[in-house]
Amino acid sequence: MRSKPFIILSAVGVMVVAMASGAMPSPDKRLTGKKADTTQTDSSRIKGLQADDAATDTTGMDSLQLAVYHHNKAVDDSLRLDSINRKKKNGIDAPVTYQADDSLVYMASSNTAHLYGSAEVKYENMDLKSDKIKLSLDSSLVHATGSRDTTATDGIKGKPVFVMGQDTYDTDTMSFNFKTKKGFIKHVYTKQEDGFLTSEQSKRNDNGEIYLAHGRYTTCDAPHPDFYIALSRAKVRPGKDVVFGPAYLVVADVPLPFAIPYGFFPFTKSYSSGFIMPTYGDESSRGFYLRDGGYYFAMSDKWDLKLLGEIYTKGSWGFSAASNYKKRYKYSGSFLFSYQDTKTGDKGMPDFSEQKSFKLQWSHRQDSKANPYSSLAASVNFASSKYERNNLTSVYNPQSLTQSTRTSSVSWSTTFSSIGLSLSSSANLSQNMRDSSIAMTLPDLNISISRFYPFRRKHQVGDEKWYEKISMSYTGQLSNSINTKEDKLMHSNLIKDWKNGMQHNIPISGNFTLFNYINISPSFNFTDRMYTSKVTRSWDEATQEEVRDTTYGFHNVYNWNLSLSANTKLYLFAIPSRKIFGDKIQAIRDVITPQISFSYAPDFGASRYGYYQTYQKTDADGNVSLVEYSPYSDQLYSVPGKGKTGSISMDLANNLEMKIKSDEDSTGYKKISLIDELGASMSYNMAASYHKWSDLSMRLRLKWWKNYTFNMNAVFATYAYDLDENGKPYVGNHTEWGRGRFGRFQGMSQNISYTLTPEKIAKLFGGGSDDEKDNKSKDNNDDDDEGIDTDINSNVDDEMVKAQNGAKKKSGGGKASTDDDGYMRFSMPWSITFGYGITMRENTSGKFNYKSMRYPYSFSQTLNMSGNLRISDGWNISFSSGYDFDNHKISMTTASLQRDLHCFNMSCSVVLAPYTSYNFTFRCNAATLTDALKYDKRSGYSNAVQWY
Structure with a gap:
């Protein structure tokens, strides 16, 4: 006779249950399920029964006794196998851990456990928390609900929260089977990436997929969402996507007449391909359109591809391809190509026109960690002149329409630090959108050697010699360029239409000190140009026009100049009278920096250099004149200028500061800038025949206000106006100073921002x-x-x-903050x-x-x-x-x-x-x-x- 179970309650969550039959759960709150028995196969169990039969001694039994023995044995074996299969069916694969803060009730008759007060059940990677949990130990079922509480927001406290892996589900009622891993959920609430899913009824299968009925999807994180998509039914694959049937949009609890028969939302964090919804609208000259629609290809985590298209009802169309790529610690960039076929007007009518245009953009950046000695960069922005006028996006960007010049460049550089050599190459393109002209350089190769001292000793002993301060460097440039129109670029001739040449520049300089106060800096600069062609000009009297003859070969053009500069600093100090100014002002310092420089270059227009030539021109009236020209004037690096130069430049800068006692520190001082810079510069051209003096330039910079600097530049003309025989003014050879006046004020400019x-x-x-x-x-x-x-x-x-x-x-959903009295802060x-x-x-x-x-x-x-x-x-x-x-x-x-x-x-x-x-x-x-x-x-x- 079995006695009824009795219950012992515990307020600390420790399970203490006793039954008269002696069946008690494990005191460590774990149910093992006899996993070792359930791992045996049926064949092994039958072999075990046969072994028991072999151990039974049937000697001496007659046929009747033997038949009864085998009959009873078969019945017993059948009952034993059913018991073993039943244990296998009801077994679980891992321990189940459960606890409760209030109490736990175990019913021996139904083999169920009831947990109250912040109950929790854990099994493998599943975790269930609720205020009330019912656990069936025979069927491996768990049922969780909340408890009524009038103080709670919705009258229910401790609603079930189910966590499985990385997915969390907030529910009202939940039933779950540990063995099959299937469950039924009412009013589920779960987050998937940027979206939130709710439903009235949900079912979960053993793969983790959830089937929803009367669900909602929204990206609003408010308890009462501003909008949601009402889903009649849906299938959720956590971490992947949501596939749903008929759905419609609801905004502010008002259903809108926007419904779709089916759809899906991807949740994957990795790259995924998919369709891009187009934008619709109308444009008066091209009609209704669908644009920016296409497909996105997630090739890999290193690069992608986006294909977009657009179509108009009046025949215009276009497509574009865009890609982004990135390799960590190596490089990154983006690429865009767009093509448009624009048709306006009606076909067959006089106002019909068709224009084809394209745009190419490429941006490439190399990570500084990839190679410290070599780099590759690109910034290409090329578009045909008709593209921006036909592109619908440019209509809403005035900067695109008013942008007159586009520049593009692709550059590569490398350095050889051991010898100080730098090598760089670039391709440059400048595009004028107004007249569709193009200036292109391909390639532009530069070679440079950093400054070095050829006469400096490797192992210096004693003082440095004057000649050891002489330094030199080298810069070389090889270019190939063209200036043409947009439609003629691809049809140009590389030899006849393109200009090419090489230029070498070798500067030599030194820095010496004279009398310990004056800094002397002489320099010599040599420039050489190498061309592959020159143009000889002559006059054709028959046609009365200039004739040009281009000859190809090696032609060398060079020039040089030298300069010498000297500068020093003069410091003047003044201490104001203590009787008048007191002890506040300590001293006033004036720093005067005079500088004078001399430069000279010979006349490279002399006939011995051959850089300039003349031809005789006889016009139709028989007038004869000589026309001077340079065979190298149209070359890439031009030609040295005519005329001897010899100029002296003078510059005077002044800085005025005052040192006063600090108000914050009685023992400290601070500097105040009275005049940050007051300077003037002027030059004298010894080689000029007239107007040898240049205009006087003056500059003023003040720093009287914090974070603001006042700058002003002014120019004063040196030579005064004279009157010609007709009474018209012109700039004569007499200076304003000779007439007792200061230089004529030419003007100034000033910009102020605040x-x-x-x-x-x-x-x-x-x-x-x-x-x-x-x-x-x-x-x-x-x-x-x-x-x-x-x-x-x-x-x-x-x-x-x-x-x-x-x-x-902002945090708080965009709500304004309030003060302590509950009023909104202004x-x-x-x-x-x-x-x-x-x-x-x-x-x-x-x-x-x-x-x-x-x-x-x-x-x-x-x-x-x-x-x-x-x-x-x-x-x-x-x-x-x-x-x-x-x-x-x-x-x-x-x-x-x-x-x-x-x-x-x-x-x-x-x-x-x-x-x-x-x-x-x-x-x-x-x-x-x-x-x-x-x-x-x-x-x-x-x-x-x-x-x-």
């Missing part, structure tokens, strides 16, 4: 301490950089949208930058004043203003504008507004002048849905709105 912020205003009016203002300024600057597009030129480009979507969101960070420039020049086209012998002065001014404003958390405004004083109207004005809607991002950009356009974008912040949930509205170039 950024105004609330912190600077508070500092001007003495608000707050310096430490608080500095910290606040730093915090606000960090906040201002968050989610604000300060690059005005990109406000109408796709890059702006990408940058705004990638902006880091914070509106802003900054405005003003830029003003003024240029004063002598206006030689104005009316001349014969009394003062002066022309009037003209002024040109520029005024620019840009800034940004954060109205509140999530609201950002930036703008840029200016005023054109010459045309008396507003210059290019752009503005952009961005709104962070927690899960979505809204941005609007507008360009008011000179190219008017607008751009509105609304898209999801999550990278998974950024291309799926978006709305773009843009103006076209041809139908741009005009505002007055």
Whole structure:
């Protein structure tokens, strides 16, 4: 007779259960399941029974007794096998660990355990936590639920949390089988990468896949999401993807009429291929379009490939291929090729036109760790002149339309440090988008040897000799270039159309000290040019035109010059009168730096050099004249200039500082800059026949304000105006000094910029301490950089949208912070930058004043203003504008507004002048849905709105 079980409760989670039958669970809270018995096969168990039969002695039994024995034995063996199979069926593969903070109840009749209060059950890599757990030891089933609690948010506390591997599931009710690893979940909530999944009912199979019914998918992390995609049914492969059936979009609990029959969301962290959704819209000249749609190929973790296409209803089409590549510690880069076939108008009509254009971009960067002695870099940005006009993206970027020059380069360099040799090669291309002209150099090879001292002793003994201070270096350049039009580049002749040559430059210099105070620096520079052709010119009297004859061969052209400079420093000290200035000012120091230099070069236009030649020209009227030319004027490195040069240059710089006692430290001193630099320079050309003196240039630099430097440059003309026989003014040979006047003021230019912020205003009016203002300024600057597009030129480009979507969101879901009383803190960070420039020049086209012998002065001014404003958390405004004083109207004005809607991002950009356009974008912040949930509205170039 079996007795009923009785229960002992424990408040500390230690299991203490006793039964009259003597069946007690393991005191260490583990159920082993007799794993050793379940590992035996049926054949081994039958062999064991046969062994038992062999051990039984049946000698002396008659036939009836033997038959009864075998019958009973068969029944007994059958019962024993059923017991063994039953143990195998109900067995588990690993220990199950379980505990509870409140109590544990074990029911011997049903072989179940009930756990209460922060219960937890662990099995292999599975972990289940809940307030109430029911564990069936026979069927390996576990059932978990929460407990009612009026203090909880939803009335339930301790809801089940199931963790298996790296996946976590928050549920209301859960049932799970340890052996089959299958389960049933109600109201599951799980995170997969950037998305969150919920469902009313879910089933989990033994592979970890979850089947959902009436589910929701969203990237919003709020408890009540701003939006979600309602899924009728779905299959979730954790860490891989979600495949779903009919689904529709719900925003702010309002179902929208946007439904799809099926779809999927990838979750994999590794690279994966997939389709790219196109953007639709309309453009007046080309019709409706689908653009930027295609396929993304995840080739490997080192490079990828993106193929995009676009098509218009009026026949235009285009495609592009983009790739990114990177090898760690080696190199990285990107490549883009785009082709467009643009058709406007109707085919067969006079206004029909077709234009084909392309664009090529390549960027390559080598890691400095890859090779410290060799590097390869590329920055290629080439596009046909028609591409930007036909490309729809350029319509919203005024910088692309106004950009007149594009440059591209590919360079390679290597160094041989042991001998100081550097070798570099590059290919350069400059493209003028206005007239489609191209200047290309391929290749441009440079060889250089760093400075060395040929006369310096390897093992120096005693003082250094004067000749050991002589140094020299070498630079060589080999180039091949062409200047042509875009459509003629591929049809050019390498010998006739391309220019090539080699140039050598050898500078020799020294540095000596004279009388211990004067620094003397002589130098000699030799330049040699090697050309493979020259052009001889003559005059054809019959056709009355110049005839050119190109001869090919080796031609050498060289020139040289020498120079000598001397400089020193003079220090002047002055101690102010203590009776007048007191002890505050310690001393005033004036540093004067005079410098004089001399340069000389012979006349390489002399006939003995052969760099210049003449031919006789006889025009149709019989007039004869000599025309001078150089056979090398059209060559790559040109030709040395004519005329002997011999000039003396003088420069005088002055620096004035004052040393005063520090207010913070009674024993310390500090320096104050009164005049950071006041200088003047002038030169005298000994070889010139007239106007030997140059104009006087003066410069002034002041550092009176913190973080601001005032610079001003001015020019004073040396020679005065005279009047010719017709009374018209011209620059004569008489100096202004000879007439008792200072040099004629030619003009000056000055640029001033200042950024105004609330912190600077508070500092001007003495608000707050310096430490608080500095910290606040730093915090606000960090906040201002968050989610604000300060690059005005990109406000109408796709890059702006990408940058705004990638902006880091503030913690708290964009909610404004509050003070201790619960009121919202007032914070509106802003900054405005003003830029003003003024240029004063002598206006030689104005009316001349014969009394003062002066022309009037003209002024040109520029005024620019840009800034940004954060109205509140999530609201950002930036703008840029200016005023054109010459045309008396507003210059290019752009503005952009961005709104962070927690899960979505809204941005609007507008360009008011000179190219008017607008751009509105609304898209999801999550990278998974950024291309799926978006709305773009843009103006076209041809139908741009005009505002007055």
